[in-house]
Amino acid sequence: MMERTGRQLETKLIHAGEPSPLIEGAVSMPIFQSATFEYRGEQDYHSLRYIRLNNTPNHDALHQKLAAIENAEAALVTSSGMAAIATTLLALLGAGDHLLAQNCLYGGTYGLLVNDFPLLGIGVDFIDGNRPSDWQPRLKPRTRVIYVETIANPLIEIADLKAVVEFAKTHHLISVIDNTFASPVNFRPSEWGFDLSLHSCTKYLNGHSDIVAGAVIGRASLIEKINRKLAHLGGALDPHACFLLQRGLKTLAVRVRHQNQTALKIARFLEAHPAIEAINYLGLERHPNHARARELFDGFGGMLSFELRGGVKEAEEFIARLSLPISAPSLGGVESLITRPAATSHAGLSAAERLRARIADRLIRLSVGLESADDLIEDLDRALEQG
Ligand code: PLP
Numbered sequence: 469m470m471e472r473t474g475r476q477l478e479t480k481l482i483h484a485g486e487p488s489p490l491i492e493g494a495v496s497m498p499i500f501q502s503a504t505f506e507y508r509g510e511q512d513y514h515s516l517r518y519i520r521l522n523n524t525p526n527h528d529a530l531h532q533k534l535a536a537i538e539n540a541e542a543a544l545v546t547s548s549g550m551a552a553i554a555t556t557l558l559a560l561l562g563a564g565d566h567l568l569a570q571n572c573l574y575g576g577t578y579g580l581l582v583n584d585f586p587l588l589g590i591g592v593d594f595i596d597g598n599r600p601s602d603w604q605p606r607l608k609p610r611t612r613v614i615y616v617e618t619i620a621n622p623l624i625e626i627a628d629l630k631a632v633v634e635f636a637k638t639h640h641l642i643s644v645i646d647n648t649f650a651s652p653v654n655f656r657p658s659e660w661g662f663d664l665s666l667h668s669c670t671k672y673l674n675g676h677s678d679i680v681a682g683a684v685i686g687r688a689s690l691i692e693k694i695n696r697k698l699a700h701l702g703g704a705l706d707p708h709a710c711f712l713l714q715r716g717l718k719t720l721a722v723r724v725r726h727q728n729q730t731a732l733k734i735a736r737f738l739e740a741h742p743a744i745e746a747i748n749y750l751g752l753e754r755h756p757n758h759a760r761a762r763e764l765f766d767g768f769g770g771m772l773s774f775e776l777r778g779g780v781k782e783a784e785e786f787i788a789r790l791s792l793p794i795s796a797p798s799l800g801g802v803e804s805l806i807t808r809p810a811a812t813s814h815a816g817l818s819a820a821e822r823l824r825a826r827i828a829d830r831l832i833r834l835s836v837g838l839e840s841a842d843d844l845i846e847d848l849d850r851a852l853e854q855g
Pocket residue numbers: 548549550551574576617646648649667668669670680681682798
């Protein structure tokens with residue numbers, strides 16, 4: 469039986485990791501909703517098949533597909549994006565160790581680093597992702613990891629990712645990147661030398677806003693270490709959620725490419741509208757990281773943020789006037805989601821911290837879905853005109 473393989477992302481999304489031969493001829497991977505599996509003479513604990521050990525047929529299929537789509541050696545799935553982040557960092561760092569982390573992280577990650585890590589004796593220093601010359605003075609004898617995000621939220625900026633990889637190589641650090649916002653369609657970290665890529669699969673990878681899941685993708689030796697930590701921390705993904713994630717992944721390329729296109733159309737519309745005072749989208753020539761995005765990415769993404777004339781009140785009234793985008797945090801789903809980060813994703817920061825991070829209270833973030841671009845623009849236009 470010839471295995472179905474292909475070199476292009478679209479083909480891998482459909483066929484990589486799928487059972488061969490097909491199980492009972494089933495075209496779709498069945499769900500193995502079984503906590504444990506018959507003992508077959510396995511010689512060590514981690515080879516026993518058990519959902520928490522992350523090694524049921526549903527896990528194996530997903531792991532192969534995820535590694536294939538980022539052109540990486542190995543992958544594993546977790547019960548949430550935060551489980552992927554926490555388990556990875558706890559596998560790589562222990563008491564007395566230290567990491568460098570980008571200074572504008574997803575709020576949950578930031579909270580983990582500043583609230584929980586000190587209790588475990590793990591030190592952190594924050595760095596500006598665009599000032600590589602500032603990084604070296606922050607190194608400590610036991611700095612082990614450098615941690616960044618592909619696209620910083622909510623200002624939609626890209627750090628000097630090539631410098632991050634270089635710096636990690638020079639100083640023998642493990643480079644870790646949260647690739648959630650870009651998705652493997654637009655950026656594949658291992659192709660640029662990152663050791664590990666993390667995802668909240670809750671977002672683009674699943675794409676339907678109906679599960680919470682995470683993934684770690686990268687070097688096989690590290691993935692094995694993280695998988696062992698996961699077995700102890702207990703953040704395995706349930707087989708039913710594995711099934712949904714595997715189904716969602718199959719349409720990742722068509723979804724994200726369409727979202728790239730629609731987001732660019734919306735960004736151009738907003739850029740030209742007199743009520744808009746600031747717009748952040750990587751596909752616009754005026755964005756300070758536009759050239760970097762062109763060099764590193766295959767697409768500019770489905771995320772944008774903007775500021776309207778006026779303040780918080782005007783921003784909230786505008787969101788309330790929209791009929792299509794749903795006002796909710798999260799991103800990467802088939803439905804457009806709109807939110808005011810100061811009230812949701814970045815509510816955990818103090819006003820002073822938000823100011824330092826240049827996140828205006830009136831800033832609005834849009835995750836572009838799969839609705840018609842024309843309908844979305846018409847809706848935005850009407851809501852702006854009524855303001
Ligand atoms: N990383 C990024 C960039 C995110 O936006 C999020 C969630 O919003 C996470 C990680 C955490 O993922 P999860 O909610 O799946 O735990």
